[in-house]
Amino acid sequence: MERSYEEGLIAILTDFGDIDNYVAVMKAVIMKENRRVKTLDISNNVLPFSIISGSYLLYTSYKYFPSGTVFLAVIDPGVGSDRKALIVKAGDWFFVGPDNGIFWPIIEENFSQAEAYSISIEKSDLRNISSTFHGRDVFAPIAARLAKNGDPGFFGDPLNLESLSKLSLIKMxxxxxxxxxxxxxxxxxxxxxxxxxxxxxxxxxxxxxxxxxxxxxxxxxxxxxxxxxxxxxxxxxxxxxxxxxxxxxxxxxxxxxxxxxxxxxxxxxx
Amino acid sequence: MERSYEEGLIAILTDFGDIDNYVAVMKAVIMKENRRVKTLDISNNVLPFSIISGSYLLYTSYKYFPSGTVFLAVIDPGVGSDRKALIVKAGDWFFVGPDNGIFWPIIEENFSQAEAYSISIEKSDLRNISSTFHGRDVFAPIAARLAKNGDPGFFGDPLNLESLSKLSLIKMxxxxxxxxxxxxxxxxxxxxxxxxxxxxxxxxxxxxxxxxxxxxxxxxxxxxxxxxxxxxxxxxxxxxxxxxxxxxxxxxxxxxxxxxxxxxxxxxxx
Amino acid sequence: MERSYEEGLIAILTDFGDIDNYVAVMKAVIMKENRRVKTLDISNNVLPFSIISGSYLLYTSYKYFPSGTVFLAVIDPGVGSDRKALIVKAGDWFFVGPDNGIFWPIIEENFSQAEAYSISIEKSDLRNISSTFHGRDVFAPIAARLAKNGDPGFFGDPLNLESLSKLSLIKMxxxxxxxxxxxxxxxxxxxxxxxxxxxxxxxxxxxxxxxxxxxxxxxxxxxxxxxxxxxxxxxxxxxxxxxxxxxxxxxxxxxxxxxxxxxxxxxxxx
CATH class of the missing domain: 2.40.30.90 (Bacterial fluorinating enzyme like)
Structure with missing residues (x-):
């Protein structure tokens, strides 16, 4: 990939809205981990809990972004359950977020060039993880480090693509x-x-x-x-x-x- | 103008809202064209289709911005019609967007230092232009290149100012x-x-x-x-x-x- | 503090919403004063005039930000009155905005390391101050200079902490x-x-x-x-x-x- 990881880009998609400090705190965590990375909001006003709408926005956006972009997509009604925390590499892009199906249309489109990893708290040395805000405590720091490092294997363990949650944008x-x-x-x-x-x-x-x-x-x-x-x-x-x-x-x-x-x-x- | 074009600034005004990925995709296109340019949102929540409200916001903002700033203003109910695609230079600032009158109060205020150009698809070598989203396919890439190059003549043909759509913020x-x-x-x-x-x-x-x-x-x-x-x-x-x-x-x-x-x-x- | 002031960070909290150009004009003023500073929105959609809600958002955010961050917090129903214009230094962070109590929970938490200053229009050589928008005319330029200079004493006169407006997030x-x-x-x-x-x-x-x-x-x-x-x-x-x-x-x-x-x-x- 052409870009230097030193000035990586993290594109953010959430249903956290623009009233609260949720997104800003994720960005602050990112800046502390990786001072040079840029962040760009795709949307933080996804219909609350709507994985399908979020997936549509992500799928129709990702190809316009520079290769190496890390997409941080947190729509997470299952926070605190045992749903997996994912890193996906698909084509030239990275995706970080809960395993809720949102990445599946992009994985399908890049199937031969797709890899998935389950984020490991131990490997990543993440601490003070709350029960309700993994966007801040897990996904933001991992996205920031991935934008610098570019190697998902540092932060998690390989997953079989077939084990991921699935979702389709095309249904008739x-x-x-x-x-x-x-x-x-x-x-x-x-x-x-x-x-x-x-x-x-x-x-x-x-x-x-x-x-x-x-x-x-x-x-x-x-x-x-x-x-x-x-x-x-x-x-x-x-x-x-x-x-x-x-x-x-x-x-x-x-x-x-x-x-x-x-x-x-x-x-x-x- | 004092600033270096290498680190230009694009200020964005649209009625695209903050639910969708329209603005983010325009920014992604800008980053691909011109990695060093900064973007700043004036507002993406202009009342839908309200050229007059958008014009007020743009007119009352532009003087606060550094000289050389490129304003990307896309309120475009006429997309797909034969309305012109404009580059305007007025005073020390540039303006890019559809010809709907939104720039007129600024042109009037800088009349002796104003120039207008009709964006040429051929001259600019723009491709894959959709019927409904010229913000992404025409205006964003032109704004990004203009922030680097500073010469509207590269991207379009001169227009007589009198041929532009007009609008006034002062009516009594x-x-x-x-x-x-x-x-x-x-x-x-x-x-x-x-x-x-x-x-x-x-x-x-x-x-x-x-x-x-x-x-x-x-x-x-x-x-x-x-x-x-x-x-x-x-x-x-x-x-x-x-x-x-x-x-x-x-x-x-x-x-x-x-x-x-x-x-x-x-x-x-x- | 570790960071270089040359690339400071200003975090913004207001009730100015995302329809208008108020926040963008503050950012434009900041860029003119200090081209290298970054800005990050905590929220501009605080419930209008709600100091308590704004204070909660600021208090729960500030520790996640890098040391040296300047917080620009403008919820200002008292604009034009004789309410003071403040710079607060608390721990490793700076806070700029009207004296309405919003900073008090942070001051309390950092009491032994807190200082407050009343912004001096003369010392700061601020001009053309409007009656209704001190966010643009007073607080934004001071935040921008403070992010470069790091010394509140340049812009104002020391205040006794006890003279500030107070507010508590903990009430039972x-x-x-x-x-x-x-x-x-x-x-x-x-x-x-x-x-x-x-x-x-x-x-x-x-x-x-x-x-x-x-x-x-x-x-x-x-x-x-x-x-x-x-x-x-x-x-x-x-x-x-x-x-x-x-x-x-x-x-x-x-x-x-x-x-x-x-x-x-x-x-x-x-």
């Missing part, structure tokens, strides 16, 4: 004349991301019938490449800028106005 | 015994910024009658220099710290409590 | 069979922090009766070390990761669901 199911997907993310504008690549739209017509499974309501969405082709408040379906299938209400908030929920089923008529 | 209109303004911004405390400089208060008395045009309700606001002269929940009108005319409810939220809206007309009795 | 009161505390903070998950160290739980049983004083409702909270021992929506009381007493609804939002308020009294049955 036939249902009569429909293909059904799950909502995996909503963005700041209220746009709704479905569990599919956007390429599926090439087999759809100009108008797509969308079935909101929870209340069986049907809507027509326009199959368009970009927003500038729409009237205000018109409904659109398109491939988003990360290649996923997305629904939106132009200059409106689809998620709020139509009462969608993360995890809900949404079906398209072929 | 006589209406009988009143002077009417528009609400151009509300801040985190619910304070309401009007389309006027605050100096107008010098011709007003100690108590100012304020007419909320939408429902014709009238209120008395105290003309004061600072909050410490007010009781809790007292209404105040004053010159804010950026020189604009502002209304507030002391330790309360005027915008929410009185049902104001961005763009709404508010009139003062002379 | 007997009330019959109960011990009563105040709510001093709620976190992003809706967890509720009480004005006590968590060690008090060692004298409690497995189930703790909690009295919400405002409406005299009683609830049973489970006394547990970590969330993984709970069912979804179960109520828990525990020592949080910063050593304070905390209440939570597992994977739910206790604060919102049970209508708690900052400052409200909550009592535990012994």
């Amino acid at each position: 199911q036939k249902d009569g004349a429909y293909i059904c997907f799950e909502i995996i993310h909503k963005d700041v504008f209220g746009n709704v991301v479905l569990s599919s690549k956007g390429k599926i739209l090439s087999i759809m017509g100009k108008d797509v019938e969308v079935l909101k499974k929870s209340d069986n309501k049907k809507y027509i969405f326009k199959n368009v490449p970009t927003f500038s082709l729409l009237e205000e408040n018109e409904l659109a379906i398109y491939e988003n800028s990360f290649g996923f299938l997305e629904l939106a209400k132009n200059k409106g908030n689809l998620f709020a106005d139509y009462g969608f929920k993360i995890g809900e089923k949404v079906c398209l008529k072929k | 209109q006589k209406d009988g015994a009143y002077i009417c303004f528009e609400i151009i911004h509300k801040d985190v405390f619910g304070n309401v910024v009007l389309s006027s400089k605050g100096k107008i208060l010098s011709i007003m008395g100690k108590d100012v009658e304020v007419l909320k045009k939408s429902d014709n309700k009238k209120y008395i606001f105290k003309n004061v220099p600072t909050f410490s002269l007010l009781e809790e929940n007292e209404l105040a009108i004053y010159e804010n710290s950026f020189g604009f005319l502002e209304l507030a409810k002391n330790k309360g939220n005027l915008f929410a409590d009185y049902g104001f809206k961005i763009g709404e007309k508010v009139c003062l009795k002379k | 009161q007997k009330d019959g069979a109960y011990i009563c505390f105040e709510i001093i903070h709620k976190d992003v998950f809706g967890n509720v922090v009480l004005s006590s160290k968590g060690k008090i739980l060692s004298i409690m049983g497995k189930d703790v009766e909690v009295l919400k004083k405002s409406d005299n409702k009683k609830y049973i909270f489970k006394n547990v070390p970590t969330f993984s021992l709970l069912e979804e929506n179960e109520l828990a009381i525990y020592e949080n990761s910063f050593g304070f007493l905390e209440l939570a609804k597992n994977k739910g939002n206790l604060f919102a669901d049970y209508g708690f308020k900052i400052g409200e009294k909550v009592c535990l049955k012994k």
Whole structure:
């Protein structure tokens, strides 16, 4: 990898919000371990406890980052249980966080170049570990040292990839004349991301019938490449800028106005 | 300009929010183009699609930044249309973003030292441009290169300033015994910024009658220099710290409590 | 102190939110004064005007930061009054901000190694000071210079510690069979922090009766070390990761669901 580890980069993804000091304290711990490393927030406002939404944000981000970047991803409702603490190397990037499935889509995409390690408290000489904040006490110091050292073997023991928690961002199911997907993310504008690549739209017509499974309501969405082709408040379906299938209400908030929920089923008529 | 371009600064203003990875991915693209540049968020929580509020935030910020700073301002409901992609040089600062009027107040203030360029995809050798996220695919890489190179002519073709989209932060209109303004911004405390400089208060008395045009309700606001002269929940009108005319409810939220809206007309009795 | 002042660190805590340009303009002022200093946000979303919540966040953060860090803490409803502008040195850290009590718990903890100074506008040669934004005009430039210079005496005059505003994060009161505390903070998950160290739980049983004083409702909270021992929506009381007493609804939002308020009294049955 080209970059010097002396000036490494740690990219942070959490559901810790921006009211508290949780993220700042992780960054302070990082600075104490490794004064030269830079940190960059991907998002600290992942929907609380939503591994799937966090996984989508991480998966659609990682390739834009310099090789050698350490991703510190802490969405950790299982803190204090016996869930593993992971280091993953996939392609040219490192990933540190609890074993909750969030890294799986990236591991799959880099399967032949992926390795996983279970963080060892002893090997890493970590101390004063609290019961509820491993982001600060385990994952931040390991990320900081990894950004300097680049060798996961120093901090943990190899794991079989098959033993990791799994999760998929691509899910589809036939249902009569429909293909059904799950909502995996909503963005700041209220746009709704479905569990599919956007390429599926090439087999759809100009108008797509969308079935909101929870209340069986049907809507027509326009199959368009970009927003500038729409009237205000018109409904659109398109491939988003990360290649996923997305629904939106132009200059409106689809998620709020139509009462969608993360995890809900949404079906398209072929 | 004094600073070395090797350690340039990019200041970011968007309506991309802090839930998604949009801003982080722009920063990752910037780091890949220009490893040494620093980024600083002005705000990524501009009211969605509100060019006027974004323009106010940019206009009241830019002079505090070091000369040579590149401002990356992406509020882009017109993405995918034929709206131009701009580089503006005004005074000692650079501005990059869609042509939506947001830069106009700064151009006006530096008119004799302002230049504008239309970003050329070919000249800049930009590739894989999506239909919906030019912040990542056009504006971020151009900002990163400009922070290194400092010469807009490398990335685009000169434009006549008069051909740009225009917008004004100062708007006033006589209406009988009143002077009417528009609400151009509300801040985190619910304070309401009007389309006027605050100096107008010098011709007003100690108590100012304020007419909320939408429902014709009238209120008395105290003309004061600072909050410490007010009781809790007292209404105040004053010159804010950026020189604009502002209304507030002391330790309360005027915008929410009185049902104001961005763009709404508010009139003062002379 | 070990670090070089040339690459100092300023940690920022405010209630300025993330919609406006207030924090960015403070950072721009800092960069102009001291190009090499780093800034790190602890939180800019402290509950508006809540000194107690800000004090909790600062107190539970400062020890994680490198020695020499300058904390810039601006929650300033008294701006424009004659409240003092402070520099505090406590242990190996510096603190800059209005005299509102926010630093007191840290001063108490480092009493024999604490000094306080009243910022002198003349000594510091500060100019163009607005009536409403001393974060930008006073505190940011002083923090930037202090991060370079390390000597508070350059910028102000010594104060007797006893003359400072005071505030305590630990408050308890007997009330019959109960011990009563105040709510001093709620976190992003809706967890509720009480004005006590968590060690008090060692004298409690497995189930703790909690009295919400405002409406005299009683609830049973489970006394547990970590969330993984709970069912979804179960109520828990525990020592949080910063050593304070905390209440939570597992994977739910206790604060919102049970209508708690900052400052409200909550009592535990012994």
